[in-house]
Amino acid sequence: MGGEQGSIAELRTQLPIAFDIGYIKRDIFEGLDNECARIARMIGALIRARKNTSP
Numbered sequence: 851m852g853g854e855q856g857s858i859a860e861l862r863t864q865l866p867i868a869f870d871i872g873y874i875k876r877d878i879f880e881g882l883d884n885e886c887a888r889i890a891r892m893i894g895a896l897i898r899a900r901k902n903t904s905p
Contacts, residue, residue: 858890
């Protein structure tokens with residue numbers, strides 16, 4: 851896992867903790883989690899595209 855994907859995974863691990871202890875509300879948690887998933891897909895697509903291009 852690259853640094854970018856690792857950072858997203860770390861945030862997605864911390865979000866439920868923040869929600870569970872009452873630091874963020876459910877709607878904020880769900881919005882941020884959805885954004886993380888969307889960004890992770892975009893990063894994955896960018897990495898795949900870079901691997902498929904010739905130098």
